[in-house]
Amino acid sequence: MSTTTLNQTNDLFQLKEYDESHKFEKIATEIYDDSDKASLYVAQEISKLIVLRQQQNKNVVLGLATGSTPTKVYDFLVKFHKEGLSFKNVITFNLDEYYPMEPDSIHSYVRFMNEHLFDHIDVDKKNIHIPDGTVNKDNIREFCDNYEKKIVEAGGIDIQILGIGRTGHIGFNEPGSSITSKTRIIRLDRVTRLDAASDFFGEENVPTKAITMGVGTIMNARKVILMAWGEGKANIIKESVEGKIKESIPATFLQEHPNCDFILDQAAASSLTRISTPWLVSECLWTDKLIKKATIWLSEKLNKAILKLTNEDYNEYGMGNLVAEIGSAEHINLKVFNQLQHTITGWPGGKPNADDTNRPERANPAKKTSLIFSPHPDDDVISMGGTLLRLVDQGHNVHVAYQTSGNIAVFDDEVIRFMEFAREAQKDNPEIQAQVKKVREFLKNKRPGQVDSHEIQQFKGLIRKGEALAACRYCGVKEENAHFQNLPFYETGTVKKKPYSDADIQITYDLLNKVKPHQIFAAGDLSDPHGTHRVCLQVIYKALERLVEDGAEWLKDCYVWLYRGAWQEWDISDMEMTIPIGPKDMARKKNAIFKHQSQKDAAMFPGNDEREFWQRAEQRNKETARKYNALGLAEYEAMEGFVRYKFN
Template sequence: MSQVAKVKTLDYPNDHESKKFEKIETQIHGNSQDASFWVANEIAQLIRQRQKQGKNVVLGLATGSTPTKVYDYLAKFHKEEGLSFKNVITFNLDEYYPMKSDSIHSYVRFMNEHLFDHIDIKKKNIHIPDGTLDKEDVRDFCNAYEEKIVQAGGIDIQILGIGRTGHIGFNEPGSSLKSKTRLVRLDRVTRLDAASDFFGLENVPTKAITMGVGTIMDAKRIILMAWGEGKASIIEQSVEGRIRESIPATFLQHHENCEFILDSAAASSLTRINTPWLVSECDWNDKLIKKATLWLSEKLDKAILKLTNEHYNEYGMGSLVAEIGSAEHINLKVFNELQRTITGWPGGKPNTDDSQRPERKDPYPKRSLIFSPHPDDDVISMGGTLLRLVDQGHEVHIAYQTSGNIAVFDDEVIRFLDFATDVQDDNKELEKKLLDARQFLSSKTPGQVDSPEIQKIKGFIRKGEALAACRYCGVDEKNAHFQNLPFYETGTVKKKPHSEQDVQLTYDLLNEIKPHQIFAAGDLSDPHGTHRVCLQIIYEAVDRLVKEKADWIDDCYLWLYRGAWQEWDIADMEMAVPVGPKDMERKKNAIFKHQSQKDAAMFPGNDQREFWQRAEQRNTETAIKYNQLGMAEYEAMEGFVRYKFK
């Protein structure tokens, strides 16, 4: 079967009317894998077409996490279907400056590892900005780079990602529409986003060589890809906003053959997805009615029960009023639905009517299994609920999916080495190990991969902190399961794809515990994707159990939590657990047990606050939103969405 036949059709509104606010052609896929396949397939088709014509294809390539699946598919097409790249010429968008080509941070190395080493492209046809040049030679190199693109016939397809500031390539806010390949100074936000890759902001280069906006705009076709909720806001501004230099991606509105390829999360802020009633008539269902009513309530700053027919009509929901009968009917329906999501009994309340509650009353007590991607995600994201489950007598297990070892600062290791040195009591073998570890750290360069011994020590540090948090929360230490999933254990920010071994370890743990409820991180904005991979592993293990008809799986609920990086929308929440002032203090104390992550996290992402501060604010804001909608006033709330087994 050809690759074309395998491409899935789209499940999102794609007609002209629904896209009337969009100034750039957009295509939305259910997930990044399907979207990446679509892009790779288009590239492969063009390569094959040009081969038949005896012509070359010129590709503009991007780096970063966004295009990696596209490159994986292209390499797969070469290996499994014989797709040749001998007629392909490539020009990469950018490179840090200065940057040695063999550095783990260089885009030369990135492209070799992700694509070039796996295909039959001619080395002479590969062009990447040179980060090793003397500064006085950069201008001439950039001019020559532009000339080489022209001599090759111009770029046929330019692949782009998008930065949080709306930058394309390294064209930061303020870049002009006519800019060409040049040396640029990097914006602080861009450097902050890259800081975790470089193990600290101080190690991130302040400059880069990049193709200009004008160079990109000269491409015959442009494909910009974006995945995840973290890109939703800047995508909405780029696609639906006005053109402005402060968001360079908006310049793409000028291009006649530009398309944004998005997954559903990155597209979630587009009008046709977020508020479809503003663009066309809707097919109203319960989920959409709830979302629209809560949106209207927030828009008008009115409690749900105060909305009128006129309010609904004014904001494009007249058909909903006509269908349901009146605003009062709609309001009461949504108010009752929202009220039923609130429960102080996340494990179910025994001896009571559970027909209007998110969790079942039986069995009681339950076995609850909480999956934590990193050793502190459990208490950060659902610490209040975890404490409530323990207090109400449930058997709580916690599965720490990864060691989290790369998130430990070297200074923390040295502190533990000092302690171990003082207590080792003339153990010569241990003394030598400690000395070797100290010597490694003293000569370690920025971004260098830790030795296996250092990785092990960092893992022990985080394991000890997790056990301390368990003890504080009242979770039996024997119920703490340290999975150390293999996909994570690379010692670098870049992880391996998850494998059968990861799924089997999770499958075995589930079958061992046979939980009545599972909690897992649905917080997919983790900038390095660990949460996303960990969730996928759980899904695969659970789906296997469902297919095998495991005797316990039908009696199990799977709840998804958020909090470390973002929060669920109120409209999506299916269970909201109030957290009182005392329990909020207990939750923060549990987070504080993870001392290596206190004060400064190795990977803070785009939010420089400590994780306890983020969690406290998000939980408090959730309670405020419920109150503003007309619900009871609580100190804080943790929200959950239920994953329905297939």
């Protein structure tokens, strides 16, 4: 039985139907297939209100956010403007700004908003308000008070859009912020600064302070829309939506807002109870995939091997109807155990002359052409190095496509080291000597966060290319099978990338059509905090779509496998192929990772995990093996997991 609840705030009106599956959620949540569809919805909500207020001859006051989350919303708003939507009646107030910060800095939110939205629409410049990162520190309190007054004078914020930080911060309201806090200067949490380190080319360059709207300012908005994309936000979304209200997670305050929606993609919603464990919420339609997920969850919850689970175990944890449907715990256990056992293979290219009925890969052709896409020049060996080595050892024709140059992840000292080598090796070459001098001069005078010259970007790209070739040689991949795509979307010299274009898709299309692989391996590691993995995967998908449309015959005999490892791992319930890695091959995998010397000891952009990439990879691979063993399967040193993507 469902009931309806009514929310009305002026012309922001919502009629919401209660759904029992949402019973653990204290904030209204909407889940979309992907961030594009979710962003379109948010942009449409904003544009509807703009049009409505234009008909009423009234203004709209928008609270705007920065960062990667809202960029697609701004893209859609720009598109709507080109199609006729006017922003003449729009007044905007941005959430925050780093302090100190010059407005023309590449890190400035003034510049961000101009580049992503304001320069492309007809909003009146006097209606744009962004916290001033240049205000004298003695005048900050007065500035903040005036910012609050301007919001009130404008009539209050109609729609406030938000992202969410890993600590649960909204705006720059860090843990400990009060629900009544107003616009003020704050000191940034170390986790926040660490997350921003990549944008500033190192944590040491990130400002320690910021000016932000307060939680109270946000709570006064008539409507709040918080957006979150990707698995990396899943846990904090669950805490914010289902947890208790607490100052240590400022986003939980939004539970008390009368008109707040969380707009999520599937990945960001993945930890919500109704998604992760729907059997705890209501009756389920038991598909094979859900049965597998639920049984593994129960096994891990009770610390029991799958074959030891009983009818009583299932009943106690909301799965009595599953037992009634299947017949007994024993039947369920055996079904799931066999599914898991069939994912394990030491033959990632298929086992020749074997019955492949229950194997993840085909037996024929016995020798396959395998194409491994690596978003950065080291993702291949970090994430699936053991599988790559196995494919080479078993005689398959292995190609590696390095999708981006990875040049922004090289420290300046590495460039100097290589240039000094060139200077010593070419003492009699005046051109080389002049070039070395020029590079050293640029780097000596380089300001924190300054974009490298095109020349230095190229040098950094060459360093990573050389490391990738060294890793290929070590693994036995022919050098002519190493393809350096240098996709254009990446080549900005900054962490912020351009949207992918037809050029990126065409480069990938051409390579696929040239190699005609039987197997494609691609990074499905979508929690990469900089978004490069996500874009690289979308480019591959788009290229495959075109090939299907163009009737590429070879695609009919091609499997696509998605790997993870640098930032996260697949859930055991999702894995469809797992490759055991013995101690010897794990050592070889680490040696291949070590070939990427510029990323050794300290990576430029470590994300929220400060360990070296080889340590992360080893721990994840060993943890996968431990989980398989705990479920009652054979014990291995380590395992790499894959999920199959079916495109035809």
